Amino acid sequence: PLPQSPPGPYRSVASLKALTTGLHPGRDTLDGVFEHAAQHFPNRDCLGTRQLLSEEDEVQPNGKVFKKVILGDYIWLSYREAYQAAAHFGSGLAALGQRPQYNIAIFCETRAEWIITAQACFMYNFPLVTLYSTLGGPAIAHGLNETEVTHIITSKDLFQSRLKVSQGLEQIIVVDNKPGTWTDFPKGIRVQSMATVQELGAKPENLSKPRSRPKPTDIAVIMYTSGSTGIPKGVMISHSNLIAGITGMAERIPGLWYTDDTYIGYLPLAHVLELSAELVCVSHGCRIGYSSPQTLADQSTKIKKGSKGDTSVLQPTLMAAVPEIMDRIYKNVMTKVQEMTSVQRTLFVLAYNYKMEQISKGYSTPLCDRLVFRKVRSLLGGKTRVLLSGGAPLSAATQRFMNICFCCPVGQGYGLTETCGAGTISDMWDYSTGRVGAPLVCSEIMLKDWEEGGYHSTDKPNPRGEILIGGPNVTMGYYKNEAKNREDFFVDKNSQRWFCTGDIGEFDPDGCLKIIDRKKDLVKLQAGEYVSLGKVEAVLKNCSLIDNICAYANSDESYVIGFVVPNQKQLMTLAKEKRIVGSWEEICNNPEMEKEVLRIITDAAVAGKLERFEIPKKIRLSAEPWTPETGLVTDAFKLKRKELKTHYQDDIERMYGGK
Structure with missing residues (x-):
């Protein structure tokens, strides 16, 4: 018999049509997409940050000291203001000697200034090197040295606690309003605030200089993955890669064009899931309100007892979460259920089981939602209409629980930094668990036999094998790492790029993918x-x-x-x-x-x-x-x-x- 070629590729039936129209016709780079949003929604809220009213140290019974904060309302920048802030910042960076197609780094928490920096770099064609704030000192130094950056954007806290200054660094730009007086940074490096750089960029003589606009094939981001093995690798992501990825994601989120959505941003922006989600929001005129895992809910660790967490104030409609956070919510609520009176507990369990039965038939349960689940739903602000999960597998129990108690669909997705975070996302009406959905319009998927693990594309009842993802969202490879590029990426006879994920998948008859294993996790006893x-x-x-x-x-x-x-x-x-x-x-x-x-x-x-x-x-x-x-x-x-x-x-x- 002839050798089995991998079956597939599996693809969305809407793929070609959705990709040819793209996000916005004629806007094929990220600066163009942002410009389009600023022109179409100039007065809409774009980026929101809560005011810090006061902070105090609270001594715990065990003697530890926790910092507690009281936060006020969200203060918003409109799309026009955010666009202007980015334009001024980009112009200021250029005036400080940052040149097109030379790398610049950001090492900062998730906040409005992060996205403003990113948009400034997209406008002026500065490839943005992103580093996780929790990478270890040597890994951060490796990223900065490998990409040879001269300018870095950071925050005062991270700069003082984590940053080991690399050779060649000339400018440190701090996003905090007042960088204060520091004495402990190396000689010969200038430190200034973002506001000062924006003032410099706003000067007419700097603003009027022609800027070098990016091409779709230019690198937008070099994203260092936190990699579960070895030193971090920098993934080179072009403008066209990101646009393909966010086109694919946006197509799976119903009603983005027609609603005034509010997204809550709190996951690390140096992670492809969060960056893609926020770019989807910006391209569709949604609001993004910033938060952090420590201030997310009323019960969060940094929120002073009796004051409001971010979800209560913002009341987001869209939210991305890693399973770890959903598992935490699930366990907290279940503990509270255990503490209820037996009557309350019986009512909760009855309502839960009744709703599970109803949604599996495609019906909604407005009365149960209002009487029983409203309190749980209010933990996330009470208005969530879509929850997106990615980054790791979500357990069936947690997914069911989020569907039922938060009264909204939980879309599970699958993608990697190497594919712009895009691969599959489950349909919002699909309430099955343990699956990551069908291929997005930007991705094709093939299953490759893996003899050692005993997975074959001819397996019955369903084909199984290593997941290969192909499409315009497959990135340009690893920065300065040819050997790994040859190992993990290839180009087929139609000039389409493919990435070998190392994950093992299985396709159900309806075209949805299940992740069932990982090559690296296999051990022979x-x-x-x-x-x-x-x-x-x-x-x-x-x-x-x-x-x-x-x-x-x-x-x-x-x-x-x-x-x-x-x-x-x-x-x-x-x-x-x-x-x-x-x-x-x-x-x-x-x-x-x-x-x-x-x-x-x-x-x-x-x-x-x-x-x-x-x-x-x-x-x-x-x-x-x-x-x-x-x-x-x-x-x-x-x-x-x-x-x-x-x-x-x-x-x-x-x-x-x-x-």
Whole structure:
């Protein structure tokens, strides 16, 4: 028989039509798209920031000090004002010696100034190097040195706490209004505020200078991915890549053209999911109100008790969230349900099950929404009409819960920095779980056989294999990394670029994709069985006792082990039942507790149909949560396996009998 070519490509039936019309006819670069928005919606609110009214230090019972803030209303820049701010900033950067097609870096939290900087760079054709604020010092220095930047835009907090100045740096521009008096920066580097640079750019002699406009093929962004392995790689994203990506995304979000949508921006803008989502909003005249994970809701850590979080004030209609944040909301609400009176709890469960049945038939439940779920819905401001999830797999339980309690569809998407974050997004009327939807109009998808893992495009009932994404949203490759480019990207006979994702997918008969595995997560045990660590984690994450889990296996051992971040409330309840007392650390380190949690995990694994050899035989409970700051997970909360292995090396040796 002839060799099987990969089946596909799978594509959206609307693909060619939607892409030929594009976002706005004749606007084929990002500065053109922003200009179009400023001309069509000049007086609409564009970027909003909450006023800081006061901040104070609050001493906790354990002696730790938390900074608490009281915030006022949102202050808005209109589209015309935002466009002007960007034009002045770009002109000012040019006056300071920044030249077209020479890299410039931004290292800053998600805020209005970030997008203004990005738009200024798009206008003046300065490729923008983006760095995660939680990358480690060496990784940041690597990005700055590799891209040879002379100018960097940052904030005072990040500059003082994280930035290691690289060679060749000449100008540091601080987004805060008053950079204050600093003495600890290196000699020979000028530090000034964004406002000063804008004033310089607004001078008629600078504004009147002709600017070098970008071409669609020019690089708009060099985005350093936080990579779960090795040193970060800079992904080169052109103007046409981003426009194709946001065209694809916008096509899946119903009613963008006709509504006055408000989007809440709080995820890192150095991540492709957030940048694409905000560019979709700007291209359609939506408002973007800025927030942060610490000030998102009334209960958030930085919000002073009794004052309002950002969602309550902004009441967003659109929101993107990583599963980690949705899981947190889900667990918080479920804990509150446990604390209700038995009558209230019964009512909640009845309403929940009734609504689940109704939405699976395509019906809405206005009465239940108003009487039972309104309170939960108000956690996100009460007006959310679409929630978008990306960055990692969302558990079925959490997705169902968000659908039901927040009374809006949850679109799950799949994409990578290398494909502009675009690949698939589920349709808003599709209430099935565990799937990431059909290909976007900008993407084609093929499945390539992977012999070692036993996945084939001829598998029955559904084809399976490594996901390859092709289309105009597939980026230009990695910056200064030819070897990796040859490995991960290729161009087909029709001159279309493709990216090999390393993820394993399966297509359902209706054209929707499921992510079922990852090539890098596969480990072969001593007896020859292959274990997918990602699959084990996905099943066990549904267990309410687990906040996070990392499965680990050594090829010369016969079993899997696991590191577990337990849910504090649930574990304390379990400890009480077992009459085990002590501090949080002592309970996590108690061998009896380890045994007890392992028993519950094993039951969950059996219920989740894991094979015998896939079930962890030993575990370690971690008293410390894993956050991007600890360096054990990426900014999108994906596990960094290498770092976790190093961190738990002693425990690995103990669980594998001290080998």
